[in-house]
Amino acid sequence: MTIPSHPQTPSLSRRRFLQASATAASGLVLSGCGWTLAEVRPTTLSRGNKDEIYIYTWESYVDSQLIETFKTQTGIQVTPSLFSSNEEMLAAFQAGKSANFSVIYPSDYTVGEMIEKRLLSKLDHSRISGLENLMPQFQDSAYDRNNEHSIPISWGTTGLIYNSEALNPAPDDWEYLWQNQQKLMRKMTLLDDKREVMGVTLKTLGYSYNSTNLQEIQHAYEKLVTLKPAVTTFTTSAWIDRLLAGDLLLAMVYSADAVRVINENPDRKFKYVIPKSGSSLWSDTMVIPKSSPNPDAAYAWINFMLQPAIAADITQRLFFATPNQAAYDQLPTPLRNDRSLFPSEDVINACERIIPLRPEILELYDQYWTKLTSG
Template sequence: MTNRRKILQGITALSSLSLTGCGWKLGDVRANAKSSSQRDQISLYTWAQYTDKQLLKTFSAQTGMKVLADTYDSNDVMLAKFQAGGGGTYSIMYPSDYMVQKMVEKDLLAEINRDRLIGLDNLLPRFQNPSYDPNNRYSIPFNWGTTGLLYNSEIIKNAPEDWDYLWQNQTQLHKRMTLLNDVREVMGATLRMLGYSYNSKDENQIKQAYEKLKVLKPAIAAFDTDAWQNQILAGDLVLAMCYSADAIRVSKENPHLKYVIPRSGSSLWTDTIIIPKTAPNLDGAYAWINFILQPEVAAQVSQRLSVATPNRSGFEQLPKQIQNNTNLFPPESIVEKCERITPLGKFEDIYEQYWTKLTSG
């Protein structure tokens, strides 16, 4: 999970966006932001693909604030730097859902002042009270997606419907499939296939998942989160476990590549925006969040990054073709079967022990 967006492409130019006529103007924020001691600058710590220069320039032109952005390629890297004292310069950060929980537990996040937000009611209902952060007390959802299987329909004629397809077709898929290099995703999918929760804290269930994966391992080409994309485009692979955003982007290059969300359920992830307690420019932070909450911006982010926007008004501005893309916006019947991966405290050591046994040697 932590590296899922590492190779996504950046958002293209957004400077032509019209940001008025939505009940507010970013220019109105400028006056408020000038009350800050560091009103002329805001620093972000974010995923590399979220730092499109034109997006930053648009915000700067509307608010008068210069935007500085540093990037990371995993939640763990972000947290480690922050805890080591390197996060004090940032007013905005982009942790994933489960990392929000960890950061709240470590008392690193400022509570969101909802009175300073404009457009929060634009969010879809399921994102207004998410399980990882009830009532969005510490975070604002930025985008979301699922985990599933991407396969080459020219070679695989019978579409995979569930995770058990991998075991049932192990001979056909031998050394031509990859699983994510992520313990919670791979163990979670196997647990789900067995009828258990992605977030099981029953060691006997974890062992059952391990035993199933041990049977499958000889057929797996690699546990990989990134390199599979070029390999499946080259024809070296016929199937890959992957994140929806990556799958949709890759399938644009080869329409024979099809994405499927397993019917027994999968993982559901959300990237968020938070304000650290050490934020040097609170006014700038709220200006940035209000900028991102605008429907036009939300729609453009969804189109360019191939991720599902949690912004209802932004969704309504998307072309019908994108709105009806069930890989991007799966039906409620599928979403209901999906689970968010949640922190499990010290029990995560059990997952790691079995994962090390599986992947070593």
Template sequence: MPPTNFRNSRFLKRSPQFSMTTRRRFLQASAAATTGVILANCQRNLSDVGSSDGGNTASPTSGSTDTLHVYTWADYTDQELADSFTQKTGIRVVSDTYDSNETMLAKLQAGGGNIYSVIYPSDYMVQKMIGMGMLTELDKSQIEGVDNLRDKWSNPGYDPGNAHSIPTTWGTTGLIYNSTVLNPNPEDWAYLWDEQRQISRKMTLLDDVREVMGASLRSLGYSYNSVDPAEIEAAHQRLVELKPAIASFKSFGWEDQLMTGDTVLSMVYSVDAISATLENPDLNYIIPASGSSVWTDTMAIPTTAPNPEAAYAWINFLLEPENAARAVERLKFATPNQPAFELLSNELKENTDLFPPDDVLKNCEGIAPISQEISELYDRYWTELRSA
């Protein structure tokens, strides 16, 4: 087992039925990306469309005992999941989605999130929110199936002993490319610079400062999480070199461009990439050889949760191997749940994009929380890169 810390992610999950839902998801995702909170506040009522409460103005009292409000990444839950939960427990599920951990945190901090009993913070955000006293310490006597988690997730660095959070999905950051167009095919981050001419203006990178800077740092042989100002500056300079070749920074909505041939390579999160590669065999996903980032998303109960009983029911429901496995098959995220993994089809189990072998993962790091000062340094360089 590699001693990796699994510490980051921010991304939007996609639908498994790629061709049918591409455009709708594409719009949804990009809308969320560009209009952030506005859309994040839009409420998707999964089980009862007719009686949705109004977004962030709803008071805690609206979370009556028969309703569970879940605040999650888009496509971590779907209608089928909500329906079967309702069928089993009689609890109605209302789910809202967000497009970044920061959006979720801002909403909770501003007091607009006190209707939610379950949230889905990523590893580094769990650590941050524990520090702020925003997460309930879980009562393990009310949770069944924690021992189903693979060893790697039984005692994660961001939340020792899973005291405040239950790991529910994980994945990596990498490159997706069109193998019929690119020659040679990419294997590592250095490819972006070496083959700059070939992919010029046909490449998109994630719209995420830490991921993009991390990749550049890694290509120079530094840590994805460097806090050394000289290293960070070197990474920035390297990105400035690459800048003329970058078509745009997109975390979502890169699929259409890749499919139509407008772009040939994108830096993406594995969850989004896997659906795309299954849809189009010309597309390949790789985790760069020198290492990338690996992230875990969790379920947690905020201290303001109006309905913790339902929250525990939800967590237990998703820890059940059958339910977790069915969600993985539809939504294509990697599960840290061992019995659920066993239940998957061989095709998925052997999909190394979804479940990369340990020797690939051993070079990967989670994105670690950094001090405010260094975070501001990153942000300055990012603004510079995005505006030059």
């Protein structure tokens, strides 16, 4: 009998929940007659120790070896906090966690949202070295022109990881989930991510991942309801142990997690597929919030992560695709040719990026998502 050595979903820990709830109260800032909910302001309270930096990042993006190397190079101690979805990160950030973090790792569409909310400081590119190493398609993006506020750190796709011994024929498109519902009954999980799950269903129906059409969104919700009895749970990472144990046959996942699981289990039983009708293409970035208590250390961290040797090293150890050409060139050939990690041009072309939605459309997604998970 094994007890998980680390909770699979750190967002659940009671301590973090309490911390976040407590800080939620401190985020209520009075302003004039009405007050603004959870307004984020630059903090003057914690100017921070200059040998210390707190970063807010995805699970599995930082490991102790990386922290050690950074400390040896710069003398700065890094303390990471983890999140498992952009929404969770943004909510906790706005609820008062903003005071701690000097570097945050939002994904593309969330960068756009954070820029719009004026939460991010404009990056001083003269203090960053190695930007020229980024692949051309990562030099500029629709969510953040010329990387003015964010530096891409990794990219990937959303797809399906499956047990290739149990599933024959293998899944090749999203529609597979609906067609093989009986076989997959309570043996599959979907991401706990409303934009991805709704997006996939929209894509299955032939619509855009980012549909803003009310009928299309409702149509997608209705299709998802028919799949729900077969879904064990909505989770970003709790599928790992159970896929390995054989409790699950298939899981909707981010490519970075899938590639890591596949490479750590060399019996090649598990495979990752990007469904052929297309999926989402995402990139995660590093940003410095305006409220950062230690911007100097934040620049040091970004420069560190941009070093080709470091970027190549984490790609090999943590398995997320690097946008850094110089780092890519240093990778061993098998990894460079891994089509799950670095998909081919036409697969990428079939994928869409998730873009920020207007608040009233986003609220519709929220309402359908809450309805779906409440039923």
